[in-house]
Structures are given as C-alpha cells and as structure tokens.
Amino acid sequence: MNSSVQKFTKIEKCIQWGFVLLAFTIMFLWAWNANYFSGPDEPMRYKVAKYIFDHHGELPVGDCKEIRDEIWGFSYAYFPILSYMISALFMTIASWFGVGSDHLIQVARMADVLFITMMAYTVTLIGRRLFDREKRWLFSALVIFLPGVLFMGSYVNTDSLALFAVSLILLAWVRYLDEGWTWKNCILLSIGMGICFLSYYNAYGWILWSFLFFCVTILVLPKQQPLKERIRFLLTRGIVVSAITLGISGWWFVRNYILYDGDILARNACNAAGEKYAWDAYKPSNHPTPQKNGWSFKQFLFYQDPGWPHNWMVMVMVSFVGTFGFFNIFMDETVSKIYLLFLLLSAAGCILMIREFHWRKYSVTIDRKVEDGIKVVTKTTRIEPELSQKGIFNLAMLGAMLTPIILFMNYAYTSDNQAQGRYILSAVFPIMYFVVRGLDQILIRVIKQEKVRRIVYAVITVIWVAGAVLTYVYTVAPKYS
Numbered sequence: 078m079n080s081s082v083q084k085f086t087k088i089e090k091c092i093q094w095g096f097v098l099l100a101f102t103i104m105f106l107w108a109w110n111a112n113y114f115s116g117p118d119e120p121m122r123y124k125v126a127k128y129i130f131d132h133h134g135e136l137p138v139g140d141c142k143e144i145r146d147e148i149w150g151f152s153y154a155y156f157p158i159l160s161y162m163i164s165a166l167f168m169t170i171a172s173w174f175g176v177g178s179d180h181l182i183q184v185a186r187m188a189d190v191l192f193i194t195m196m197a198y199t200v201t202l203i204g205r206r207l208f209d210r211e212k213r214w215l216f217s218a219l220v221i222f223l224p225g226v227l228f229m230g231s232y233v234n235t236d237s238l239a240l241f242a243v244s245l246i247l248l249a250w251v252r253y254l255d256e257g258w259t260w261k262n263c264i265l266l267s268i269g270m271g272i273c274f275l276s277y278y279n280a281y282g283w284i285l286w287s288f289l290f291f292c293v294t295i296l297v298l299p300k301q302q303p304l305k306e307r308i309r310f311l312l313t314r315g316i317v318v319s320a321i322t323l324g325i326s327g328w329w330f331v332r333n334y335i336l337y338d339g340d341i342l343a344r345n346a347c348n349a350a351g352e353k354y355a356w357d358a359y360k361p362s363n364h365p366t367p368q369k370n371g372w373s374f375k376q377f378l379f380y381q382d383p384g385w386p387h388n389w390m391v392m393v394m395v396s397f398v399g400t401f402g403f404f405n406i407f408m409d410e411t412v413s414k415i416y417l418l419f420l421l422l423s424a425a426g427c428i429l430m431i432r433e434f435h436w437r438k439y440s441v442t443i444d445r446k447v448e449d450g451i452k453v454v455t456k457t458t459r460i461e462p463e464l465s466q467k468g469i470f471n472l473a474m475l476g477a478m479l480t481p482i483i484l485f486m487n488y489a490y491t492s493d494n495q496a497q498g499r500y501i502l503s504a505v506f507p508i509m510y511f512v513v514r515g516l517d518q519i520l521i522r523v524i525k526q527e528k529v530r531r532i533v534y535a536v537i538t539v540i541w542v543a544g545a546v547l548t549y550v551y552t553v554a555p556k557y558s
Contacts, residue, residue, distance in 0.1 A: 085205065092214060093201045099542070100197045100221050101190065103549050104230035108186035110557050115402055116232030117497065118153070121146050122161065123233045125153050126185050129165035130172075136162075138336060139343060140350045150355030155347035157329060159275035160238040164188040185233050192237040193230030197221045199244040203506075206251040211534035212513055218538045219509040222545035224399030224408065225498055226505060231401075236499050239276035243283050243503050245269030250290060250473070254466060258295060258314055266291070267318040271325025278342075280503040282480030290473040291315070298466060361492075368491045377490050386410070389489075389496045397498025397505075399548060404497060406556050408548060416544075424508070426515030429522070434471045478507035 085093060114120045124144040128137045137144055139155035146152060153161070164185035171184040200220045204213035220226065229237040249266035256262060270284050295311045302310075330341040337346035351361045358364070367377040381388040386407065387395060398416045399408050407413070485500040516537075520530045 093198075093217075096201060096214075096217055096221055096542075097194060097197045099546075100227065100230075101194045103227055103545065104190045104193055105187075107227070107231035107549060107553060108190050109183050110554065111183075111186075111231060112557055113182060114232075115557070116228070116234060117403060117499070119232045119234070121149075122153050122235075123182060123185060125158055126161040126164040126168065126233060127181070128154075129158075129162060130168040130181070134165070136332075139346055140354070145350070145354060148356050149351060149359055150353060151347045151350040155343040155350070157235065157275045157277065159272070159329075160188060160192070160235045161233070163191075163238075164233060182233070186231065189232065189234060189237040190230045192241040193226065196226075196237075196241040196244045199241070199248055200506075203244065203248050203251055206255060207510065208513060211531045211538065212517065215516075215534045215538045215541075216509055216513045218541045219512060220505055222542050223505060223509075224401075224545055224548045225397050225502060227545060227549070228399060228401050229499065229502065234499075235277045236502055239273065239280040239503055240505070242269050242273035242276050243280055243506060246273065246283050246287055247506050250287075250470065253294065254470060258291070258310075260314075260317075263314050263318050264321060267321035268325065270318075271322045274322070274326035275329055277503075279481050279484060279500050282484065283477055283503060285480065286473050286477045289476075290469065291318070293469055294466070298469070364493070366491060367489075367494055374490065377494075382496075385496065389494075392496035393498050393501070395498070396496065397501060400498070401553055402556065406553065408552055412544075412548075420508070420512055423512040423516040423519070426517070426519040427511050428515075429518035430514060433467055434475070474507040474510055478504045478511070480504075 114123070121144075125137060128141070128144050129135065136158065137152070137154040139152055141152060141154065144152040144154060164187075167187050168181050168184050171181070176184060197217075201213075201217045204217040207213065208216055226240065229240060245265060246269035249262050249269060252259075252262045252265065266287060270287055273280050273284055292311065292315075295314070296304075296307050299307060333341050333343045333346075337343050340346050348361050351359070355361075367380070372380070378390045379388045385392055392400075394417055395407070395413050396404060398413055398420075400406065408416075481501045481503045488500075489495055520533060524530050524533065
C-alpha cells in the first residue's frame with residue numbers, strides 16, 4: 078500500500094480512461110446487440126422496470142399480477158429496485174426522443190452499462206492507492222475485464238449496481254489508509270453503503286465489514302489519543318455516516334415495513350407469494366433442495382447435474398470467470414481453466430504474506446531489579462494489543478471475500494441450488510487484491526530484477542484485457558448475431 082498517493086501522470090491518465098472507455102464499448106455493444114432477453118431472470122427483472130415506466134414512476138407491490146412470474150409466483154419487486162428505477166428513468170428519457178418499444182429493453186440495459194462503467198473508473202482510483210506502477214493496472218484490469226463482471230453490464234440486473242456500490246465502499250477504505258477518516262471519506266463510505274442497501278442482498282457483507290473496519294480503526298489504532306476522544310470521534314463520525322446511509326436507503330425498508338406487515342427485507346412476504354401463486358412443483362415448500370434431499374455438504378459441492386459440464390463447485394468458479402446468456406453460453410473449457418489456474422496459483426502466493434494478517438503484536442520487556450546490592454535481570458512478557466493498519470485492512474478484505482461465498486453456499490444448500498458465480502461477484506475486489514499480492518510475493522522470490530517483474534505485470538495486464546475483448550468477439554457476439 079502506498080504511504081503517499083501521487084496523481085496519475087499523463088500516460089497513466091490515458092491508460093485509466095482507455096480502460097474505462099474500452100469496458101464501456103464492450104458492454105454497450107453487448108447490451109445493444111443481445112437477444113431480447115439475454116441474462117438470468119432478465120424477463121422478470123425487466124418487468125419491474127417496464128412497470129415503473131408504464132405507470133409513470135409508480136413503484137409496484139411485490140405480488141402485483143402484472144409483474145408476477147407465473148411459474149415462481151413472486152416478482153423482483155420484493156427485492157431492492159433502485160437499479161430498475163434508474164432503468165425506467167432511462168426508458169422515459171429515450172421515449173421523449175421517439176425510441177420505440179422494440180428498443181426499450183436495450184435502453185433499460187444502459188443503466189447497467191453505466192453502473193459497471195462507473196465501477197471501472199472507481200477501481201482505477203482504488204488500484205492507484207493500493208499498488209504502485211504496473212501492479213495498479215494489473216489489479217484494475219483483473220477486476221474490470223473479468224468477463225463475468227462485464228457480463229453484469231450487459232443485461233437488466235441489480236448485481237451491476239451492487240458492484241458499483243462496493244467499489245465506492247472499498248475506495249473509502251483505501252482512502253482511509255492514506256488520509257484517515259476525514260469527513261470526505263466518511264461521506265463516501267456512507268454513500269457506498271446506502272447504495273449497497275438498495276442493490277443486492279449478497280453484497281450486504283460489505284456493510285457489515287465496513288461497520289467493523291470503521292469502529293476498530295477508530296477505537297483501537299490511535300493509541301496516542303485518550304479513549305474518551307476516540308469514542309467521541311466515533312460517535313460524531315458514526316452518527317453522520319449512519320444518517321446519510323439511512324437517508325439514502327431507509328425509505329425502502331420503511332416501505333417494506335408498511336406493505337409487508339413489518340417484514341423490512343420482504344423475504345417472508347416473497348416466500349408467502351411463492352406459496353400462494355407458484356406452480357405446485359415450484360412452491361418453496363415443495364421445491365427440492367440439497368438439504369431436503371438429505372445430501373451431505375460434500376455431496377452438494379461435487380454434485381453434477383446431467384445438463385452441466387462440471388460439478389457444482391467448478392460450475393460456480395467457471396461462471397464467476399464468465400458464463401453468459403441464461404448461463405448456457407460457455408467460454409472454451411481450456412480458456413476457463415487457464416483463467417482459474419492463474420487466479421488460484423497467484424492467490425496461493427498469499428501464504429507468503431501471512432504475517433501481514435496479524436492484528437496483535439507481543440512485546441517483551443526486561444525488568445531490572447536490585448536485590449542485596451546485586452543486579453538481577455528478570456524477563457517478563459507483557460501482551461500489548463497493537464493493531465496494525467495493514468493487518469486490519471487485510472483481515473477486513475478477507476472477511477469481505479468470504480462472507481458472500483459462505484452466504485451463497487448456505488443459500489444454495491438450503492433454499493435454491495443454483496451454481497451461478499454472479500452470486501459471489503461482490504468478492505471480486507478482495508479476490509483480485511489477494512491475487513496481485515500473492516503474485517507479487519511469488520515474483521519477488523523468482524525474479525530478482527524489478528524491471529523484469531514490471532514487464533511481467535504489464536504483459537499479464539495486456540493479455541487479461543485482450544482476453545476480455547476476444548471473449549466478446551469470439552464467444553458472445555456470434556451467439557447474438
């Protein structure tokens with residue numbers, strides 16, 4: 078992590094905007110040229126945006142017949158709908174300029190294109206603060222040009238908004254590392270959390286870890302300050318952060334509380350709608366799950382559906398890298414394996430930086446005593462909690478990476494067995510952070526010359542970006558032609 082943050086040079090500015098514009102171009106072409114419905118549950122998702130558009134901004138109730146899915150018995154109006162509201166706004170503006178109904182689906186997707194584009198810009202700012210030179214561009218490329226991330230910018234969904242929200246949260250974290258919890262960084266954190274609340278439940282782990290990161294870094298790290306001052310600082314900043322966060326997102330939970338008899342997340346109401354309106358085989362009580370079938374967790378992880386090319390766990394990893402359409406357009410198997418092999422081997426290098434995860438140091442003090450005129454040296458060990466900034470950050474990143482993975486595995490095992498890597502995409506930021514850190518640990522030991530290592534980082538970055546372009550050109554575009 079950089080102790081001092083330098084502004085981008087002119088060349089770096091060109092790289093930054095080159096990344097952003099290239100990502101935007103790929104997603105725009107993808108979203109505009111895709112078939113009428115081209116992503117998981119996009120028909121159900123688009124219904125919500127279309128309802129808001131058709132009814133001039135009116136928000137639908139979850140069990141509204143107009144948007145309720147006939148098979149599953151519920152609608153995506155039970156879930157946070159800020160993304161669909163922005164899609165509806167785009168559709169309204171487009172209609173003023175005479176865009177016909179045949180192209181409204183593409184217009185609705187432009188909101189998701191925008192979210193990932195803004196995420197891409199934010200990621201370059203994160204990379205600038207976390208890494209130096211070529212490593213910052215490798216980190217940025219790994220996140221932005223992961224095919225699975227670009228896919229989120231190609232169809233109507235809420236994952237794209239979640240990724241943008243998480244990028245704002247992480248930017249606040251890394252800005253804290255250099256500047257502390259200034260008012261600007263506190264406001265940035267609260268905006269990110271507020272948007273995250275209105276995006277996707279799978280990303281909520283970032284809100285939990287933001288709370289812990291915020292509290293620990295204020296209460297524990299500044300040891301030179303009296304505890305009362307630290308508590309006062311925490312309360313002052315914390316109240317403002319909470320107020321802004323709730324100001325952005327609170328209306329949604331209040332609305333749910335009123336509409337669904339106190340169910341602020343609307344999860345019970347959604348399940349009740351499924352029980353009432355879904356086809357019998359798809360009612361929550363009848364829907365088979367690994368847990369209901371009596372499978373062990375190991376059986377669940379390695380289960381392979383006859384229609385799948387891989388077992389459940391590999392399917393998740395492959396689709397995290399990139400599986401498109403209704404999860405029926407696969408990258409070449411060899412290419413997927415190369416992606417995964419690179420990520421796994423690089424991340425394994427983090428074993429070499431294990432000491433950077435510590436959060437408590439142990440200090441040894443030597444007491445010298447005088448007994449009967451003779452000096453006696455006795456060693457006593459005193460435990461002094463000394464949280465390091467880097468250690469706390471690494472632990473928070475590890476927690477933010479594992480939380481969506483654990484939540485998704487539990488959900489798939491107990492509720493809905495879907496092997497879709499998009500459910501853990503909010504973990505892409507810490508995953509790629511540890512990939513770069515791990516790769517750095519490996520290369521430092523293998524390649525002694527820094528100039529050569531810099532060339533290696535640059536080459537990997539170029540190959541990774543090219544991989545995203547080629548994936549769209551040769552895997553995605555032909556399917557929609």
